[in-house]
Amino acid sequence: MFQNNSNLAESLHTASGETPVIPAPRSSPLPPLQDTFGRTFDYVRIAVTDRCNLRCTYCMPEEGVEFRHRDEMLTAEETLRIISVLAKVGVKKVRFTGGEPTIRKDIVNLVAGAAATPGIKGVHLTTNGLLLHRYAKDLLDAGLTGINVSLDSMDTDRFMRITRRPGVDTVLNNIKLALDTGFQRVKVNAVFMQGFNEDELERFTEYTKDHAVTVRFIEFMPFDAEQIWSTGDHFTSAETIVARIKARYPDIGPAPGTRTEHHTFKVPGYAGKIAVIPAFTRSLCGNCSRIRVTADGSIRNCLYSDDEYNLRQVMRQGGSDDDMIALFRKAFADKAIDGYEAKKRSDAKVDITQLHRGSMTQIGG
Ligand code: SF4
Numbered sequence: 276m277f278q279n280n281s282n283l284a285e286s287l288h289t290a291s292g293e294t295p296v297i298p299a300p301r302s303s304p305l306p307p308l309q310d311t312f313g314r315t316f317d318y319v320r321i322a323v324t325d326r327c328n329l330r331c332t333y334c335m336p337e338e339g340v341e342f343r344h345r346d347e348m349l350t351a352e353e354t355l356r357i358i359s360v361l362a363k364v365g366v367k368k369v370r371f372t373g374g375e376p377t378i379r380k381d382i383v384n385l386v387a388g389a390a391a392t393p394g395i396k397g398v399h400l401t402t403n404g405l406l407l408h409r410y411a412k413d414l415l416d417a418g419l420t421g422i423n424v425s426l427d428s429m430d431t432d433r434f435m436r437i438t439r440r441p442g443v444d445t446v447l448n449n450i451k452l453a454l455d456t457g458f459q460r461v462k463v464n465a466v467f468m469q470g471f472n473e474d475e476l477e478r479f480t481e482y483t484k485d486h487a488v489t490v491r492f493i494e495f496m497p498f499d500a501e502q503i504w505s506t507g508d509h510f511t512s513a514e515t516i517v518a519r520i521k522a523r524y525p526d527i528g529p530a531p532g533t534r535t536e537h538h539t540f541k542v543p544g545y546a547g548k549i550a551v552i553p554a555f556t557r558s559l560c561g562n563c564s565r566i567r568v569t570a571d572g573s574i575r576n577c578l579y580s581d582d583e584y585n586l587r588q589v590m591r592q593g594g595s596d597d598d599m600i601a602l603f604r605k606a607f608a609d610k611a612i613d614g615y616e617a618k619k620r621s622d623a624k625v626d627i628t629q630l631h632r633g634s635m636t637q638i639g640g
Contacts, residue, residue: 307365308603310576310610314563317367321354322570322639323385324374329403330439331427333466333499333509335634337439340500343571351381353590355388357568360599362394366566370399370423372639374570377406383413390418401425401464401640405442407449411456421460422453423491428465428472429479437471454487467492467516468509476516477523483547490547491536492516494555496578500634513538513553520549534562554578560613566603569632569639574603576610578638580617581624581631 308316325348330337349357358369369389376382382400389398397420404424414422426446428434434443453461465472465479479490494513497504504510517538521527524542532539536550537559553559557579567575572587584606589598611617632638 305364305600308361308566308607310607312610312612314561314610315365316564316566316607317365318370318564319358319361319366319368319566319568320370320372320639321357321568322372322374323354323376323379323382324348325570325636325639326378327373327375327403327636328378328405328440329375329442332437332439332503333427333468333495333635335500335636336502340634340637347571347587349568349570349572349587351385351388353572353587354385355392356590356596357586357599358389358395359392360596361566361603362392363596364600364603365394367394367396368399369395369397370401372401374636374639375403375405376400377402377410383410383417386414386419387417390420397421399423399460403438404446404449408445408452411449411452411458415456415458419458421462422458423462423464424450424453425464425466426450427468428475429482430475433472433475437468450486450488461487462489462491464491464493466495467511468495469511470509473511473519476519480520480524480542480549483542483549484545487546488548489532489536489539489550491550491552493552496555496635498578498633498635498638510555513551513556513558516551520551534564535559557614563613566607567639569637574606575638576606577614577617579614579621580611581621582606582609582617 325342371382371385379385386398386400389395398418399421400414400419401423402425404426424446427437429443429447431443435441450461450463463479467473476492483490495504495510520540527540527542530539530541530548532548532550535552537553538551539548541548567578568586569575572585572590573583574586575583584602586599586602589602611620
């Protein structure tokens with residue numbers, strides 16, 4: 276774990292050999308990042324790539340999507356600068372997302388840099404788990420706090436059908452490896468899709484019997500690059516998922532969960548927990564605390580809003596930290612009350628210059 280900025284700077288020598296400048300923390304904290312509804316945004320989900328080694332049917336087609344050019348992607352230094360700037364306005368939690376973040380060869384350094392940033396209390400990673408065995412120990416040593424592994428089926432053929440790639444055993448082994456390596460917060464994200472994996476609710480819940488993980492059933496969302504959402508066949512509401520869980524496990528009890536884990540339960544005597552996330556029903560917007568930064572450096576104030584604020588441009592045009600903070604404040608002053616209003620505003624605005632990110636891999640989840 277890095278003790279001070281000079282060690283961090285040394286370890287982050289860029290390919291060009293320059294030592295990035297890590298700004299010293301300010302004396303007095305700046306006002307937190309808030310919207311006009313009084314919500315405070317202290318959690319950033321920052322995408323570090325739009326590429327992925329899977330092709331999930333609820334995310335992108337086999338041929339992929341319009342991936343951004345390498346020059347448009349945030350560099351490691353830019354990513355860490357964004358984190359240190361956000362820490363000045365009260366951000367405490369960082370989640371690295373993608374695409375698939377572990378395809379970045381410098382993912383351990385990114386985690387180390389985030390963990391060493393003054394003010395940051397927790398660094399998390401969302402991964403499909405396929406490459407986790409390469410980095411688990413190094414990520415833990417670098418200060419990673421928690422891992423969310425995306426796994427929508429435990430069945431070999433079905434995994435292949437959903438992801439268009441093999442690998443279910445590797446992912447399951449890597450979840451176990453994360454626990455054995457010593458990660459205290461290991462979660463399994465399963466997108467719940469009617470006609471795909473709804474009959475695995477019990478299998479996933481039974482997985483928590485001996486594994487101290489939180490299995491989170493997530494409502495299907497319309498960020499699939501126009502593949503299957505439009506059929507309307509696959510959506511199941513959080514309410515229905517909860518009802519099915521309670522029907523199968525009548526003695527299940529409530530358990531503590533995070534702001535997003537709207538419904539969290541524990542089967543008596545089981546090591547782990549299960550949770551249900553109303554990601555499409557959007558009944559959690561009142562608690563929203565999320566900032567999103569895409570891999571190409573755009574700020575998004577809501578998953579369902581197409582409004583974007585070009586942070587990369589500010590940075591590459593020599594903008595100061597205050598300029599960056601001003602852009603974040605603008606983005607959140609514009610934030611809608613919930614994901615429905617955000618979507619309505621975006622649909623009403625026909626701005627052909629605005630990149631419509633139809634796939635979750637382009638947004639960063
Ligand atoms: S839908 Fe938008 S406002 Fe609601 S929780 Fe998600 S990001 Fe926040």
